[in-house]
Every structure is written in structure tokens, then in C-alpha cells.
Amino acid sequence: MRITWVQPEDLLPHELAASRDEGRDVGPLAERWAAAGGDLTPPVSGASPAPASPALRALAVELLDAADALPAPAAAGEPDDLAALRATWPATWSLPTTVAYDRLHGAWLGRAAGCLLGKPVEKIPRHGIREILVATGRWPLRDWFTARGLPAEVAARWPWNRRSAPTSLAENIDGMPEDDDLNFALLALRVLETHGRDFTSADVAQAWLDWLPGGRVFTAERVAYRNLLLGLAPPATARRHNPFREWIGAQIRTDVYGWVNPGRPDRAAELAWRDATVSHVRAGAYGAVWVAAMAAAATVATGVDEVLDAGEAVLPPASRFAATVREARALGASTDDWETVLDELYARHGHLHWVHVRNNAALVAAALAYGRGDLERSICAVVSGGWDTDSTGATVGAVTGALAGASGLPERWVAPLRNRLASSIAGFDGIGFDELATRTAALAEPPPAAPADPHPAAGPGSGVGPGSGVGSASEAAGGVR
Structure with a gap:
């Protein structure tokens, strides 16, 4: 093995x-x-x-x-500590700070839908994704992937992600299957419920060891996990034998920190930084604060430009990461020809590994600008672009889901989720997205009013949701090992 x-x-x-x-x-x-x-x-x-x-x-x-x-790289424009990063942020923010439960519910649902769309083609390059879609009569992408009608020679050339295809193809979807892009959101929720907003990087690391199976982490997280087992503590866990320190891992972990800080990208970014530094440095951590800031804005903003502005505002302005997302955003907003956008993104970033943070962040920024807040247009664009498809789909889905709210999401993207999320994290397996939204709302500052009519996403007989007893707040605090 x-x-x-x-x-x-x-x-x-x-x-x-x-x-x-x-x-x-x-x-x-x-x-x-x-x-x-x-x-x-x-x-x-x-x-x-x-x-x-x-x-x-x-x-x-x-x-x-x-x-x-080796000597550390020149730090000009790319700070590696929170104080230096914070010094570049705006003193005040103009976003509303009152969040509706429906927007938080939409964020969870959108994150799941985007992730699920990208799961079967993770690691398949852009041209392979297109060949699959053309062969099955689904190009351009506007629906779940399917193996029905896929010629054997195309399937052999571009095999599905073997861990994902059994539960993420159109003919097999029955609820949201487990994925690290959702597991880390659950873990962030648990950290906040257990330790509050003053949690430390050490608290995050301990939560990994207590709740997160080692086989469910990859790249920088797997290296950091190994370093924890060797006795290192954050931030040293991010720095020993970790070539993935500026990859995408931390960027997929921080949406919840934004959702509990509506309208306050700065507060969300601070929480995200503490989480990110367990496993990442510089651009790897910038991706985390960028997504958290966008998440904080997406639950209260009126449009995607406000969300992108908030994300850019917490980035070190002279960093390569900031330049990357600004350029990609401009590309996505400039045309309705998505393939032209992708051609340019690949020309600029195609040399990077498919799990690196800069190329994937560029794809996210471009897809959000191109999608103009529409969930379907946005998640289909980002997933058809290749690279880390489930992670970018999740991020884009979370932003656009929050903008629309659960009540504004198309039923065909929500119904297959059956209001049910699988997870190997104890206390969360089978939890409903409405329950997750309720628990997130309880942590938000200021908290929203109680929901009047949650989105009817539960499938028949699902047996999950508020009051079901699955994944309750008491379990998160006390824990089942």
C-alpha cells in the first residue's frame, strides 16, 4: 500500500x-x-x-x-503574520450585520450542491470533463454528471473519482455524501460551539485529533496531522516537510467563520487565520481569509460584487494572491464566453498543481464574477473549469447559495440533497442542512430571528432536521468518540 x-x-x-x-x-x-x-x-x-x-x-x-x-523567501507584500495582515484592512465596513436564517440555510445548501456537482470529476482535467459532457449530451454543463450513455472508451480515458462516483452521479445521488469540503465546515462549527470565538490554533489542531479521521485529510492537512502526531504544535505543524503549505486546503475550511460574522469580513478573517495556520502559510492562509471574508459578506450582501470586494479587502494588496483574484475577477466579468476566460486562466496558471491555491482561487473569482450571483451558472462554470472541482464548486456554491437564500435556490439543485449530510465526524452523520443552519444562526452575531418556514428540502422519510436528535448541539459540546 x-x-x-x-x-x-x-x-x-x-x-x-x-x-x-x-x-x-x-x-x-x-x-x-x-x-x-x-x-x-x-x-x-x-x-x-x-x-x-x-x-x-x-x-x-x-x-x-x-x-x-533555506532562508525564508522575501516577505515584501506577502506577510506571514496576522498583525501585518490586519494592518492592511479597512477601519470600517459598510455591510449590514443582520442576517436572516434563510441566507444561512442557503449557504449550507449551496456549498453542498456545488461540492456534489464537482465530486465525480475531481482530478480530471478540463478537456477530459468536456469530453465526458459532450459524449453524454450534457455540454455545456447544466446538470449533474452521469455515466449513462458514456462510451466505454471515454470512461476508460477519464475514469471518475473512484471515491465519489458511486454516490455523486445523477443516477446514484441520495443525499449529500461525505466530503472533506463539508467535514471541515462541520469541524469549524464544532470548534465554535465548544470554544467560542476565542478559540486558538491549538484548539483547531486538537479538534482534528479528537474528531477527524486521519484518512479523511489530504495534502497539507495530512502533513500537519502527521506533524501533530510527531509532537509539533501550530504553527510549526505547517512548516515541517510541508510542500503543500500554499495549496487549497485551508481555503476550503473557513466558510462557517464568515457565516457567524455577517457583515464583518475582518472578524471572519481573523478566525480563519487561526484555523489556517495549523497547516498553511502565506497564500495558503490568504485563501482561507479570502473565503471567510466573502462568506461574511455573502449572507448580507445584495450582489456578488459586494462579496468579491469584501474578499479582496482582507488580502495583502501587493501579494501575488491578491493580484491573481483581481485579474481573474476582471476576466470573468468581461465576457459571456466562459471558454475564453478559461483559456486565459490556464495560460496564466496552468503550470500549477491542480490542488494549488492560486489557480483554484482564480477560477473561483472568475466564476463568481461570470455567474453574477446565479448558483447554477456559477457552479457549472467553475466545475467545468477543472482543477479541484469539488472544492471550488463548494466555495462558489456557498457564496451564491447565501446570496439567494434557501428559498431562492432551484429545487433541482436542492432536492437530491434530501436534507441529509453523511460524515465520519461523530455526531454529524445524517444531519440536516436546516439543523446546521439553526446551529450556525445560534452562533451568529447578532443572531437572526428564528426561522418562520425552513426550505422544504427534506426527502420523504429522511428523519432528520430540527428536533430529530441527529447531530445536536449537546453532542457537539460533549462529544461521542
């Missing part, structure tokens, strides 16, 4: 790429690795086909240590 995302010989090629991207000179390290017979090509799925010899693995560990010891 090859365990992905942690073997030294697999981490080193990714580390060489990450260090070069940061501007560090790793030429001598790469030469030593290649001379010893090591592969310089980073494995796309996290593990090379066969384990390295003991000698080559030992060299990989030595070279990872050497890379960690």
Missing part, C-alpha cells in the same frame, strides 16, 4: 516546486536528488508508483530538512 501525501520521496519533488515558486534556490538540492536516481516530477495524485529504496528515502528526508532550512 502506498500512503499518499506523506512519503519523503513523494514530498521532495513537490517541495522543490514549492520552493521555486517562493523564489528560493533549490538547484543544488534538485541536482543531488536527480544524481541519486530520484524523480523530479511531482506525483499528481500524491504517491509515486513504487516505494523508494531505503537509501533514496533517507536522502529525501535529508533534502527535505535542507529545504526547510
Whole structure:
């Protein structure tokens, strides 16, 4: 068995790429690795086909240590601490701060719908996604993916994500299946319910160890999890042998911090930073604060431009990440030809790994601007763009779901969810999105009024929702292990 995302010989090629991207000179390290017979090509799925010899693995560990010891990249424009980041934020915000339950409910539903749409094609490149859709008569994307009518040769060329296809194709959907993009939202909810707004990075790390199975985390989170087990504490967990420190992982974890801070992107960003630094640095953490700030705005804003403005406002203005999302936003807003937008995004960012944060953030920003607040137009655009499709679909779905509110979402994107979310996090398996919205509302400042008529998303006999006893707040506080 090859365990992905942690073997030294697999981490080193990714580390060489990450260090070069940061501007560090790793030429001598790469030469030593290649001379010893090591592969310089980073494995796309996290593990090379066969384990390295003991000698080559030992060299990989030595070279990872050497890379960690290299001088830090120049920090101009890209701060790596919260105080420096906060110094760039606006002193005041003009957004409303009163949130409606319906908007929070829509955020949860939209996040699930966008994630579910992207699940079966995660890791399939853009041109493969298009070939699947053309072959099944669904191009351009406007509905769930299906294997019905897919020619065998196309299916063999572009296999579905094996963990996702059984539960995320149109013919199989029966509620929202488990996904890390939802698990981390649940975990953020639990951290807030347990520790309140003054939680620390150490609280987040402990929540991972207490509640999150190690097999349900990937890339930077898996490395940080390993570092926790080795006895390291945040932020050191993000920095040892972690070539994924500026990938997308932290960006998928922070929506809830925005939803509980309606109209206050700054407060949301601070909470997101504490969470992100368990596993990420610089752009990896910027992605987290960006999404949290957009989430804070999306529950109260009147349009997607207000949301994008809020997200950009918490970014270090001279950073590459900020430049990336500004450029992508302008591209998405400039035309109704989405394929032209994608061509340009791939020309600018196609060299990055499919799980890197900058290319995926660019895709999110462009899709939100292009979609103009419409959930279907937005999630279909972002998923058809490839890269980390379930994660970008979830982020875009959460923003547009919050803007519309649950009552404004198309039934065909909500009904298959059956008001039911699967999770391996104890106390949450089978929970309803209405219950999640209720618990989120209880944490919001100021809290919204009690819902008058929750969105009728539950399927027949689902047996979940407020009062069902599934995933109650008391379970989150006390815990079932």
C-alpha cells in the first residue's frame, strides 16, 4: 500500500516546486536528488508508483530538512503574520450585520450542491470533463454528471473519482455524501460551539485529533496531522516537510467563520487565520481569509460584487494572491464566453498543481464574477473549469447559495440533497442542512430571528432536521468518540 501525501520521496519533488515558486534556490538540492536516481516530477495524485529504496528515502528526508532550512523567501507584500495582515484592512465596513436564517440555510445548501456537482470529476482535467459532457449530451454543463450513455472508451480515458462516483452521479445521488469540503465546515462549527470565538490554533489542531479521521485529510492537512502526531504544535505543524503549505486546503475550511460574522469580513478573517495556520502559510492562509471574508459578506450582501470586494479587502494588496483574484475577477466579468476566460486562466496558471491555491482561487473569482450571483451558472462554470472541482464548486456554491437564500435556490439543485449530510465526524452523520443552519444562526452575531418556514428540502422519510436528535448541539459540546 502506498500512503499518499506523506512519503519523503513523494514530498521532495513537490517541495522543490514549492520552493521555486517562493523564489528560493533549490538547484543544488534538485541536482543531488536527480544524481541519486530520484524523480523530479511531482506525483499528481500524491504517491509515486513504487516505494523508494531505503537509501533514496533517507536522502529525501535529508533534502527535505535542507529545504526547510533555506532562508525564508522575501516577505515584501506577502506577510506571514496576522498583525501585518490586519494592518492592511479597512477601519470600517459598510455591510449590514443582520442576517436572516434563510441566507444561512442557503449557504449550507449551496456549498453542498456545488461540492456534489464537482465530486465525480475531481482530478480530471478540463478537456477530459468536456469530453465526458459532450459524449453524454450534457455540454455545456447544466446538470449533474452521469455515466449513462458514456462510451466505454471515454470512461476508460477519464475514469471518475473512484471515491465519489458511486454516490455523486445523477443516477446514484441520495443525499449529500461525505466530503472533506463539508467535514471541515462541520469541524469549524464544532470548534465554535465548544470554544467560542476565542478559540486558538491549538484548539483547531486538537479538534482534528479528537474528531477527524486521519484518512479523511489530504495534502497539507495530512502533513500537519502527521506533524501533530510527531509532537509539533501550530504553527510549526505547517512548516515541517510541508510542500503543500500554499495549496487549497485551508481555503476550503473557513466558510462557517464568515457565516457567524455577517457583515464583518475582518472578524471572519481573523478566525480563519487561526484555523489556517495549523497547516498553511502565506497564500495558503490568504485563501482561507479570502473565503471567510466573502462568506461574511455573502449572507448580507445584495450582489456578488459586494462579496468579491469584501474578499479582496482582507488580502495583502501587493501579494501575488491578491493580484491573481483581481485579474481573474476582471476576466470573468468581461465576457459571456466562459471558454475564453478559461483559456486565459490556464495560460496564466496552468503550470500549477491542480490542488494549488492560486489557480483554484482564480477560477473561483472568475466564476463568481461570470455567474453574477446565479448558483447554477456559477457552479457549472467553475466545475467545468477543472482543477479541484469539488472544492471550488463548494466555495462558489456557498457564496451564491447565501446570496439567494434557501428559498431562492432551484429545487433541482436542492432536492437530491434530501436534507441529509453523511460524515465520519461523530455526531454529524445524517444531519440536516436546516439543523446546521439553526446551529450556525445560534452562533451568529447578532443572531437572526428564528426561522418562520425552513426550505422544504427534506426527502420523504429522511428523519432528520430540527428536533430529530441527529447531530445536536449537546453532542457537539460533549462529544461521542
